[in-house]
Amino acid sequence: MDKYLLVQATDEEILKNAECGGAVTALFKYLLDKKLVDGVLALKKGEDIYDGIPTFITDSNELIKTAGSLHCAPTNFGKLIKNYLADKRIAVSVKPCDAMAIRELAKLKQVNLDNIYMIGLNCGGTISPITAMKMIELFYEVDPKDVVKEEIDKGKFIIELKNGEHKAIKIDELEEKGYGRRKNCQRCELKIPRNADLACGNWGAEEGWTFVEICSEKGRELIENAEREGYIKIKEPSKKNIEIREKIEKIMIKLAKSFQKKHLEEEYPSIEKWYEYWNRCIKCYGCRDACPICFCKECRLEADYIDENGKIPPDPIMFQGIRLSHISQSCINCGQCEDACPMDIPLSYIFHRMQLKLRNIYGYIPGVDNKMPPLFDFE
Amino acid sequence: MKIIHTICPCCSVGCGVDLIVKDNKVVGTYPYKRHPINEGKICLNGKNSYKIIYHEKRLKKPLIKKNGEFVEATWDEALELIGNKLKSYNPEDIGFIASGKCTNEDNYALKKFAEALGIKNIGHCICNSPKVCLDKEIASIDDIENAEFILVFGDVFGINALIGRRVIKAKERGAEVIAVDKIEKEIVKLNSDEFIKVNDFVEFLNNPNDEMVKKLKEKNSIIIFNALTKEEECDLAYKLAEKTNSKILPIAKHCNTVGATMVGVPALNKDEIINLIKSVKCLYIMGENPALIDDKALKNVEFLVVQDIIMSETAELADVVLPSACWAEKEGTFTNTERKTQKINKVVNPPGEALEDWRIIKNLAEKMGIDLGFSSIEEIQKNF
Numbered sequence: 001m002d003k004y005l006l007v008q009a010t011d012e013e014i015l016k017n018a019e020c021g022g023a024v025t026a027l028f029k030y031l032l033d034k035k036l037v038d039g040v041l042a043l044k045k046g047e048d049i050y051d052g053i054p055t056f057i058t059d060s061n062e063l064i065k066t067a068g069s070l071h072c073a074p075t076n077f078g079k080l081i082k083n084y085l086a087d088k089r090i091a092v093s094v095k096p097c098d099a100m101a102i103r104e105l106a107k108l109k110q111v112n113l114d115n116i117y118m119i120g121l122n123c124g125g126t127i128s129p130i131t132a133m134k135m136i137e138l139f140y141e142v143d144p145k146d147v148v149k150e151e152i153d154k155g156k157f158i159i160e161l162k163n164g165e166h167k168a169i170k171i172d173e174l175e176e177k178g179y180g181r182r183k184n185c186q187r188c189e190l191k192i193p194r195n196a197d198l199a200c201g202n203w204g205a206e207e208g209w210t211f212v213e214i215c216s217e218k219g220r221e222l223i224e225n226a227e228r229e230g231y232i233k234i235k236e237p238s239k240k241n242i243e244i245r246e247k248i249e250k251i252m253i254k255l256a257k258s259f260q261k262k263h264l265e266e267e268y269p270s271i272e273k274w275y276e277y278w279n280r281c282i283k284c285y286g287c288r289d290a291c292p293i294c295f296c297k298e299c300r301l302e303a304d305y306i307d308e309n310g311k312i313p314p315d316p317i318m319f320q321g322i323r324l325s326h327i328s329q330s331c332i333n334c335g336q337c338e339d340a341c342p343m344d345i346p347l348s349y350i351f352h353r354m355q356l357k358l359r360n361i362y363g364y365i366p367g368v369d370n371k372m373p374p375l376f377d378f379e
Numbered sequence: 380m381k382i383i384h385t386i387c388p389c390c391s392v393g394c395g396v397d398l399i400v401k402d403n404k405v406v407g408t409y410p411y412k413r414h415p416i417n418e419g420k421i422c423l424n425g426k427n428s429y430k431i432i433y434h435e436k437r438l439k440k441p442l443i444k445k446n447g448e449f450v451e452a453t454w455d456e457a458l459e460l461i462g463n464k465l466k467s468y469n470p471e472d473i474g475f476i477a478s479g480k481c482t483n484e485d486n487y488a489l490k491k492f493a494e495a496l497g498i499k500n501i502g503h504c505i506c507n508s509p510k511v512c513l514d515k516e517i518a519s520i521d522d523i524e525n526a527e528f529i530l531v532f533g534d535v536f537g538i539n540a541l542i543g544r545r546v547i548k549a550k551e552r553g554a555e556v557i558a559v560d561k562i563e564k565e566i567v568k569l570n571s572d573e574f575i576k577v578n579d580f581v582e583f584l585n586n587p588n589d590e591m592v593k594k595l596k597e598k599n600s601i602i603i604f605n606a607l608t609k610e611e612e613c614d615l616a617y618k619l620a621e622k623t624n625s626k627i628l629p630i631a632k633h634c635n636t637v638g639a640t641m642v643g644v645p646a647l648n649k650d651e652i653i654n655l656i657k658s659v660k661c662l663y664i665m666g667e668n669p670a671l672i673d674d675k676a677l678k679n680v681e682f683l684v685v686q687d688i689i690m691s692e693t694a695e696l697a698d699v700v701l702p703s704a705c706w707a708e709k710e711g712t713f714t715n716t717e718r719k720t721q722k723i724n725k726v727v728n729p730p731g732e733a734l735e736d737w738r739i740i741k742n743l744a745e746k747m748g749i750d751l752g753f754s755s756i757e758e759i760q761k762n763f
Contacts, residue, residue: 047413053397073412074412083406084406128418130415282422282537282566284421285423313565313566342422343540343543344548
């Protein structure tokens with residue numbers, strides 16, 4: 001079997017409700033039906049398309065709730081798995097940053113990869129839900145609640161309205177005005193999650209089919225078995241399909257590099273501005289708690305000499321400094337810390353920048369490389 | 380594992396928070412990013428809000444005090460006793476205290492019950508916090524972000540952080556922020572352009588400096604306060620806003636202080652609550668803990684009923700204690716400081732025999748042969 005495939009669900013309902021060929025949902029169904037996993041962790045749509053809620057599904061009849069993609073749900077599954085599902089055999093739909101978090105956690109013995117099927121989703125980035133709603137109101141001039149579907153295609157953010165009408169605007173334009181994808185997503189270089197077992201998506205796919213890249217032996221077996229059991233159909237993609245996908249990936253990576261330069265060099269906040277940011281810190285520990293790779297059982301940040309009876313703002317050298325020294329080598333630039341910060345401190349700027357500096361020295365790419373992070377690499 | 384949306388019960392801002400449930404137990408909070416007020420961001424109190432559910436002093440059974448000791452009782456016994464006692468007092472000798480920590484539905488139920496019994500001594504405790512003037516128009520939380528000049532009385536960064544965030548967002552867009560308080564706090568000083576320490580808010584508001592008034596008048600401005608608690612202080616702030624055509628946003632105390640007031644339960648400050656307690660012989664308290672401000676007055680009450688989620692300092696003094704469900708264990712609504720009503724969700728079952736506050740009141744009324752006209756949350760909601 002080749003590593004590139006076009007996959008289609010055989011289940012009509014899945015095919016109707018899911019993205020592309022419904023490969024992800026069909027594979028989940030296979031894994032649950034055959035009891036190869038205890039449950040599936042994925043996003044389900046809550047109130048509307050801006051509301052993605054992590055959900056753990058144990059009955060394959062309920063999987064349909066998780067079909068379809070939600071670009072306005074910037075979650076990360078790493079910590080949920082570590083904290084609440086580490087004792088289960090699971091399958092999980094992963095964006096590249098989810099897969100990175102899970103891999104880093106596995107190296108630190110916080111999760112066991114043998115218990116996890118990672119079904120990867122190609123990802124051009126996510127949009128914060130409230131930003132998306134404001135953006136749709138402002139630039140698309142429609143009531144965000146009338147939007148029934150959204151997708152990202154050919155550099156455009158496309159919305160479909162209740163009445164069937166489509167509206168599309170170039171993401172570049174939206175981002176120039178401060179909207180669009182989350183800043184860390186703009187800088188993210190991993191668009192195809194080859195660090196998962198499979199990487200699925202619509203790039204290069206034919207209508208009604210999901211383009212799948214096999215990324216591990218486990219992924220290959222899963223595809224073979226699911227086909228044998230009749231859950232999916234497989235065909236070979238054309239050379240052109242493969243090229244289109246490669247081209248999209250290349251463009252996106254190039255764009256990410258230019259955003260890295262813009263955010264982390266050209267527009268990087270001055271030291272004075274950083275002091276202004278740290279002065280806002282109310283020491284809520286939100287950044288620590290949202291960080292998918294932060295895992296110490298006894299956190300230094302709660303030690304008396306750092307807590308100082310709840311004094312705010314904390315000394316940044318101690319508080320943010322300790323976090324930076326613990327995390328930056330493994331920082332996957334998922335942006336969860338920044339999302340969680342009630343004071344809008346642009347935390348992932350400093351963490352991502354520091355990781356890139358360490359990457360230059362040690363060549364270590366967190367969440368992608370199989371070796372240990374540099375400070376834990378004793379070989 | 381399950382993740383369920385709800386509203387934070389910690390202050391009046393009304394942030395959304397997700398609760399993580401594992402094996403029928405709430406084990407943590409999760410960012411509710413779709414929520415328009417806080418976008419998944421939350422302060423330390425909000426993050427820890429779920430811990431109250433498993434507080435070591437949670438009440439699980441009705442308790443009746445016999446010879447100075449609490450003895451477990453059935454709901455029947457407890458309600459029978461309370462019903463008979465309520466019948467034995469004149470309505471003017473009975474007082475009811477409601478709570479901004481309970482839902483609109485709970486407060487409505489207690490108000491209805493008071494009306495049915497002809498009880499006039501009723502109020503909810505706002506302690507030291509701004510009184511809500513329902514006849515005055517107020518700004519929205521979104522308005523803060525668009526202001527060019529912000530005058531803050533009190534500390535919104537440490538106390539109502541998600542309001543503080545909006546002030547900072549406005550500042551990032553170039554707004555000027557002046558903070559006024561009696562206490563000097565590092566976080567307030569560092570995040571405002573000017574900090575003015577005052578000894579008396581009334582004095583400051585009676586003679587606001589010309590430059591500040593000019594800015595309030597000329598710019599798109601907003602006055603925010605959580606530290607103005609006396610009626611005179613609030614009145615002067617409203618007058619200043621009117622005079623300068625500024626927007627105004629008082630930040631109330633509890634998650635439903637504004638809702639309880641809007642339901643029609645009078646908001647009482649510290650002194651007024653103590654006066655109410657002193658003026659009655661029989662007192663029924665739902666979800667409040669006035670023993671923290673004055674336990675002497677409570678000790679003089681002949682018959683005290685406390686309905687609460689935990690054995691509070693006030694409950695310790697009671698003759699009968701009734702166990703109620705906390706916010707994560709019931710359905711209902713909270714109305715936040717900008718008067719936005721939001722639904723909370725039942726995430727887990729209450730412990731032991733604890734019941735929702737409104738249901739306890741309904742059951743008590745029934746015991747006394749009174750029909751309050753509702754038997755579900757939906758029926759209550761139809762009435763307000």
